[in-house]
Each structure stands twice: as C-alpha cells, then as structure tokens.
Amino acid sequence: MSLLPPLAADPEAPRQRRARLAQTLREAGGGVAVLPTAPQRVRNRDTHHPYRPDSHFHYLTGFDEPDAWLVLDSTGRSTLLCLPRDPEREIWDGHRLGPEAAAAALGVEAALSVEDLDQHMPNLLSGHPAVWYPFGVHEGLATRIERWLDVVRARERQGASCPTQCRDLSVLLDEMRLIKDAHELQLMRRAGTISALAHVRVMERCGQWAREGRLEPCREYHLEAELLHEFRRQGAVGPAYPSIVAAGANACVLHHPAGEAALKPGELCLVDAGCEYRGYAGDITRTFPISGRFSAAQRELYEIVLAAQTAAIAALRPGARLRDAHEAALRVLCQGMLDTGLLDRSRHGDVDEVIGTAAYRPFYMHGTSHWLGRDVHDVGSYVQEDEPPIEQPDGMGGRVLRKPSRILQPGMVATVEPGLYVRPAPGVPERYWHLGIRIEDDALITPAGCELLTRDAPVQPDEIEALMAGAA
Numbered sequence: 001m002s003l004l005p006p007l008a009a010d011p012e013a014p015r016q017r018r019a020r021l022a023q024t025l026r027e028a029g030g031g032v033a034v035l036p037t038a039p040q041r042v043r044n045r046d047t048h049h050p051y052r053p054d055s056h057f058h059y060l061t062g063f064d065e066p067d068a069w070l071v072l073d074s075t076g077r078s079t080l081l082c083l084p085r086d087p088e089r090e091i092w093d094g095h096r097l098g099p100e101a102a103a104a105a106l107g108v109e110a111a112l113s114v115e116d117l118d119q120h121m122p123n124l125l126s127g128h129p130a131v132w133y134p135f136g137v138h139e140g141l142a143t144r145i146e147r148w149l150d151v152v153r154a155r156e157r158q159g160a161s162c163p164t165q166c167r168d169l170s171v172l173l174d175e176m177r178l179i180k181d182a183h184e185l186q187l188m189r190r191a192g193t194i195s196a197l198a199h200v201r202v203m204e205r206c207g208q209w210a211r212e213g214r215l216e217p218c219r220e221y222h223l224e225a226e227l228l229h230e231f232r233r234q235g236a237v238g239p240a241y242p243s244i245v246a247a248g249a250n251a252c253v254l255h256h257p258a259g260e261a262a263l264k265p266g267e268l269c270l271v272d273a274g275c276e277y278r279g280y281a282g283d284i285t286r287t288f289p290i291s292g293r294f295s296a297a298q299r300e301l302y303e304i305v306l307a308a309q310t311a312a313i314a315a316l317r318p319g320a321r322l323r324d325a326h327e328a329a330l331r332v333l334c335q336g337m338l339d340t341g342l343l344d345r346s347r348h349g350d351v352d353e354v355i356g357t358a359a360y361r362p363f364y365m366h367g368t369s370h371w372l373g374r375d376v377h378d379v380g381s382y383v384q385e386d387e388p389p390i391e392q393p394d395g396m397g398g399r400v401l402r403k404p405s406r407i408l409q410p411g412m413v414a415t416v417e418p419g420l421y422v423r424p425a426p427g428v429p430e431r432y433w434h435l436g437i438r439i440e441d442d443a444l445i446t447p448a449g450c451e452l453l454t455r456d457a458p459v460q461p462d463e464i465e466a467l468m469a470g471a472a
Contacts, residue, residue: 001197004234007190007278013183014062015107017176018078021060024172025074031130032073033169034121034145036138040066050238055374056134056173058279061106065096067114071124079124080106081114122151130165137170170379177373178380179411184373185444187280188413191236192442192453195274195282198230199457200467202271203288206263207468210291215263220245223271224258231275240281241376244272247290251436252421254366265291268298270436274376281376283415284454285440292468294461297431301420302461304336305437308418309459312368316443316450322382322414323405326368329418334360341429342422358397363421369414372442378413382406412445413453 025031037057041049053064061070061080069081085098102111112120125131125148133141145166152162180188202223209215223245231238245258251270263269269290274282287302289295294302311332312325334354337343348359371378383403394400419438422428439459443450458464 001201001230004190004193006235007186009062010183011062011105011107013181014060016181018060018072019076020176021172022072022074022076024176025072025132028167028172029129030074031132031163031165031167032071032125032128033132034125034141035060035070035072035133035169036141037063037066037068052237053279054138055279055379056170056177059173059177059374061108063097063102063106069114069117070108071121073124073128077110078108079110079112079120080108081112081117081120084113084115118148121148122155125149125163126152126155126160128161128163130167131163132167132169132172134170134173135168142166174379174381177378178371179409180373180413180444181411184280185411185413187278188282188373188442188444189453191240191275191277191280191282192284193456194231194234194236194277195284196454196456197234198227198273198275199271199284199286201230202226203286203457203464203467204470206269206288206290207292207470209263210265210468211470215265215290218263220247220250220258220261220263220269223263223269224273227271227273234275236275236277238276240274240276240283244270244285246270246272246436249423249434249436251287251438252423252434253436254421263290266295268435268437270438272438272440279374281372281374281378282454283372283376283440283442284457285417285419285438286457286459286464287437287439288464288468293465298435298437299461300340301336301422301432301435302437302439304333304340305418305420305439306459306461308332308336309416309439309441312416312418313441313443313450313452316408316414316416316445318408318410318445318447320408321384321405322369322408325414325416329368329416330355330360330364333364333418333420336420337363340432342420342432344427356393356397358393358395361396362423362425364419365421366417366419368418369416372413372415380406380412408445410445410447414443414445416441416443 038054043049067083071079080102099111205226224243246256247261247269248267250256267290270287272285308329312329315324315328334351348354371380387404389401389403417440421436422432424433442453
C-alpha cells in the first residue's frame with residue numbers, strides 16, 4: 001500500500017471556531033469562557049503517558065502543549081496562557097512555543113505565562129456577567145474558579161464587577177462540535193482512510209499466513225501489531241481507542257482487547273479498530289474468516305448483519321432521526337434471527353413481537369450508532385432537546401418517557417455498526433455457536449444522504465475472500 005501524503009494544517013480553523021463561540025456566548029447573555037487543556041498523566045513513577053490535549057481545548061486553539069489555558073470572552077478577545085520558554089527543560093521535553101510567539105502563531109489576541117495563572121485570572125474574569133467552563137470534566141476547576149471569583153469580589157469596592165453566574169461551557173461546545181466544519185471533515189476522511197488501510201493490511205496478512213500454513217503460532221496480538229504498523233506508517237499518532245481483536249468465541253465479548261488467543265482455521269476474527277489522525281478518530285469493525293473462506297453458517301449470519309447495516313445506512317439522511325438507523329437495522333436482524341432459528345417463531349412470533357419484547361437482546365445488545373469526531377464516542381446530544389418527551393420502547397421490553405431521537409443534519413458524523421453475537425444456549429442451533437459478527441463504518445450526513453468514510457476496507461464476503469486469497 002502506498003503512503004498517503006500529510007495533510008496541510010489550517011491555522012484559520014481554530015480562529016473561526018473561537019469567533020463562533022464568542023457569538024454563541026453573546027446570544028446566551030454574554031460572559032467569559034475558561035478552558036484548560038488536559039493534564040499530563042503519569043504512567044509509572046516518572047514516566048508519562050503519551051500526551052493528548054483536551055478535545056475542546058484543541059478544537060479552539062490547535063495547541064498541543066500541556067499546562068495551557070484558553071480564556072475567551074463574548075467580545076471575541078482570546079487569551080492563551082502557556083508555559084514559558086525554558087532551554088533546560090526543552091532539552092528533555094522538546095521545544096515550547098512560549099507566550100512571546102503564541103499570539104502570532106495561534107491567532108489569539110494575547111498570550112501570557114501560565115506560571116502567573118492565579119495573578120491573571122481574576123483580571124480576566126472581572127467585568128463579565130457569567131463564567132462559562134466545562135462542568136464535571138477537569139478535577140478541581142470549579143474550586144479554582146471560585147477562588148479567583150473571591151479575589152474579584154474583594155475588589156468590588158475598587159470598582160471591579162464580579163460574575164454572578166457559572167454556566168456549563170460544554171453545552172455550547174458540544175453543539176458546535178456535533179456539526180463538523182470543512183477542515184474537520186478533511187481530517188476525518190483521512191482518519192477513515194488510514195483506518196481502512198489498516199483493516200485491509202490485517203486481512204491480507206491473515207490470508208497470507210493461512211495460505212502459507214503459518215497460522216499455528218499466530219495470535220490476536222499479531223494482528224494488533226499489523227494495525228499499529230499501518231496507523232503509524234500512514235501518519236496517525238496511533239489508535240483512537242484500544243483495538244479490539246477477537247478470535248473465535250472472543251468475538252462475542254463486545255470489548256475484547258487483543259490478547260493471546262490463537263488464530264484458528266475455520267473460526268472468525270472480529271477486529272474493531274481505528275486510528276487517530278490529528279485529533280480525529282476513525283472507527284471501523286470488520287469480521288473475516290481466519291482461514292480465508294466463510295463457512296455456510298458464518299456467511300449466513302454475516303449476510304444478515306451486512307443487510308442490517310445496508311438498511312441502517314439507507315436511513316441516514318437529513319431530516320431523519322439518528323434512531324431510525326438503529327430501528328432499520330434491528331428489523332433486519334430480528335427477521336434474520338427468526339429465519340435462522342436463533343429465535344423460535346412458535347414462541348416469539350413475528351418481528352414486531354420480537355422487538356416489542358426485546359427478545360433479540362441475547363444476540364444484539366448494543367445500539368447501532370454513536371457520534372464520531374475528536375472523541376471516538378463524540379460529544380453531542382442524542383435527543384432533540386426542543387421537542388417534548390414521548391413514550392418509547394426502552395430496549396428492554398418495556399416503555400419509557402423520553403425526548404425523541406436527534407434529527408440529522410449535514411455535517412454530523414455517526415458510526416453504523418449492527419452485529420450478531422451467538423453464545424451457546426438451549427434452543428440455539430449449534431452451527432452458530434461462538435459466532436460474533438459486527439460490521440461498522442463511519443457515515444457523514446450530507447445534503448443528499450450520507451457518505452461512508454471507511455469503505456476502502458471491503459465488506460462484501462466475496463471481496464473479503466478475494467482479498468485474503470491475494471487476488472485483490
């Protein structure tokens with residue numbers, strides 16, 4: 001596989017997002033937003049985990065360094081507080097931008113040293129009606145803000161004006177991030193392409209091992225290594241989440257990490273893995289036969305899941321609701337459960353009865369879609385907040401009062417991931433035991449419907465077999 005060229009950065013994108021947030025603050029009554037980045041995390045003793053900035057913070061700044069804060073008020077003025085230059089520390093940790101260069105490099109109006117954070121923050125908060133910050137995200141943030149507000153209150157006799165409200169900034173940023181801008185979509189397409197190429201690599205390699213009779217020593221973690229190789233080879237920082245590589249019966253465990261289970265001929269392997277490219281996640285699942293060819297029972301269930309995904313994809317379009325995709329997939333899966341005998345018709349009736357009683361849950365126990373973006377389970381409400389609650393199925397065979405599902409708009413990105421998971425049980429045909437199958441792609445809602453960002457990895461069973469046979 002050829003190497004993909006790096007994508008150019010867009011320094012204007014964070015500036016435009018800050019301007020949009022300032023406008024939203026004005027519409028919400030004004031105020032000042034306070035947003036720290038993520039802290040560094042110790043892995044063991046004095047070694048840290050690879051650093052990743054807070055998603056909200058990086059969305060608004062494009063700044064990768066730790067120990068940084070953004071303050072943005074409703075007039076649009078933005079102030080970055082970051083680490084000062086330190087030649088000695090930079091020998092160990094790498095170059096720092098520093099406040100002197102940050103304003104010009106990042107397009108903020110002012111940049112200050114984070115070492116003087118407690119000195120600067122009361123001044124930055126004073127004179128605004130409200131302080132906006134993410135509730136319940138950054139440990140100790142509410143306490144620190146209250147201390148800064150105490151300083152502002154103490155200055156009221158000298159003419160200072162203290163904010164009288166604290167409001168949740170995540171409510172505003174979650175909605176902004178739900179609709180991706182053009183630069184975000186460019187990065188998400190690349191994340192999807194790299195993720196798909198990694199899945200292709202895994203299927204090709206497994207097929208090669210099978211053809212050459214070299215499967216016996218191979219294990220789940222060998223396939224994980226192929227994923228990681230292609231992620232880094234194509235410029236991604238690594239996986240967007242812990243890769244799931246589940247051989248045989250392990251595929252019936254939804255979040256099975258790549259372990260020591262052997263890759264056995266005749267079994268299936270489920271791989272759920274995606275890369276992170278410049279802060280954006282890909283999320284793909286493919287299920288393939290370890291020996292390169294589906295058995296009759298494997299293909300039968302696989303084609304049911306593929307038909308369910310096709311129905312869900314057809315339901316993703318502007319004006320529809322996100323849950324429409326789940327309901328479309330669910331009907332196909334339930335019909336398949338009845339047709340194959342996973343569910344006994346004489347006991348469970350038709351599809352409507354299966355759905356109404358949630359009899360499908362032993363074989364399909366998760367949703368079909370989640371938002372995707374900077375986080376693999378990205379921000380954004382799943383319900384239409386401006387509509388009243390209605391009675392709906394709760395997915396457990398009962399009813400619940402809740403707001404309707406979110407109406408889809410162009411620029412939203414969601415996964416489409418139906419599955420079937422068959423564990424041994426009385427009345428379940430033995431030929432399906434230990435089969436776990438999931439097919440997942442990333443779908444961008446467009447004015448005309450949806451665009452799949454991850455179809456460089458095949459899903460048709462004949463195409464998977466051809467790829468593993470070395471014919472593609």
